[in-house]
Amino acid sequence: MDICFADSTVRFGDRIALHPLTLTLRERRIGIIGLNGSGKTTFARLINGLVKPTSGSVTVNGLDTVTDDKAVLGQAGFIFQNPQNQLILPIVSEDIALGLKGRGLSKAEIEARTQAVLLRFGIGHLGSRRVHELSGGELQLAALASVLVTAPDILIMDEPTNQLDIRNRALVGRTIDGLDEHVIVISHDLDLIADFDRVLLFHEGRLCGDGPPAKMVELYREIAA
Numbered sequence: 001m002d003i004c005f006a007d008s009t010v011r012f013g014d015r016i017a018l019h020p021l022t023l024t025l026r027e028r029r030i031g032i033i034g035l036n037g038s039g040k041t042t043f044a045r046l047i048n049g050l051v052k053p054t055s056g057s058v059t060v061n062g063l064d065t066v067t068d069d070k071a072v073l074g075q076a077g078f079i080f081q082n083p084q085n086q087l088i089l090p091i092v093s094e095d096i097a098l099g100l101k102g103r104g105l106s107k108a109e110i111e112a113r114t115q116a117v118l119l120r121f122g123i124g125h126l127g128s129r130r131v132h133e134l135s136g137g138e139l140q141l142a143a144l145a146s147v148l149v150t151a152p153d154i155l156i157m158d159e160p161t162n163q164l165d166i167r168n169r170a171l172v173g174r175t176i177d178g179l180d181e182h183v184i185v186i187s188h189d190l191d192l193i194a195d196f197d198r199v200l201l202f203h204e205g206r207l208c209g210d211g212p213p214a215k216m217v218e219l220y221r222e223i224a225a
């Protein structure tokens with residue numbers, strides 16, 4: 001994985017959501033922390049092209065998020081804060097299979113891959129369930145399966161343990177630990193990112209810390225005080 005921000009900025013009208021930023025990300029587990037409104041989601045959305053830089057550029061494995069936007073979406077999967085908004089078909093397995101449509105795969109191959117990804121996350125029993133009946137933890141795992149079935153190199157998760165109880169937080173944490181993919185996680189749950197390789201700290205639209213988790217959490221507590 002190679003994600004490069006080159007003097008990238010984001011403005012929404014008069015508001016600067018992200019001040020000029022230049023950095024390269026290569027680590028397998030990257031956490032993003034900071035106060036509400038500090039620019040974390042904007043930064044993460046730049047990676048898969050959901051937000052385009054107002055100036056500067058962002059490239060993912062050499063692909064530009066503006067000019068190669070479709071290819072970038074194939075490299076970087078995004079799991080939104082509310083996974084129920086992401087799962088659009090009523091039945092879990094139908095939703096997972098949806099990501100594989102239009103790729104020239106046979107029906108049998110789509111079914112096999114859907115089943116394989118459900119088993120990978122230990123949620124084979126959820127395949128035939130209705131999305132709106134799932135618990136928060138089950139929804140998070142179903143969303144994970146629906147994104148990872150398309151085999152992205154990078155997975156970006158926006159507050160994956162938000163609204164989860166202590167048991168489901170641990171489950172999602174263990175699941176992230178076991179993933180082969182590169183993972184970038186935005187989180188207010190500081191335990192979740194405690195063992196990550198690198199943590200980025202945002203404040204008022206600027207990257208104000210970049211380092212190991214313990215150090216960045218300490219700096220974050222100073223900023224928040």
Ligand SMILES: Nc1ncnc2c1ncn2[C@@H]1O[C@H](COP(=O)(O)OP(=O)(O)OP(=O)(O)O)[C@@H](O)[C@H]1O
Nearest residue numbers: 012015016017034035036037038039040041042043
């Ligand atoms: N589409 C948009 N239009 C206008 N302003 C926006 C838009 N998206 C984000 N912003 C603004 O940009 C700033 C950064 O927002 P962002 O969502 O990136 O913060 P965040 O750190 O992810 O916050 P939180 O922890 O609350 O989710 C905020 O001031 C926000 O209001």
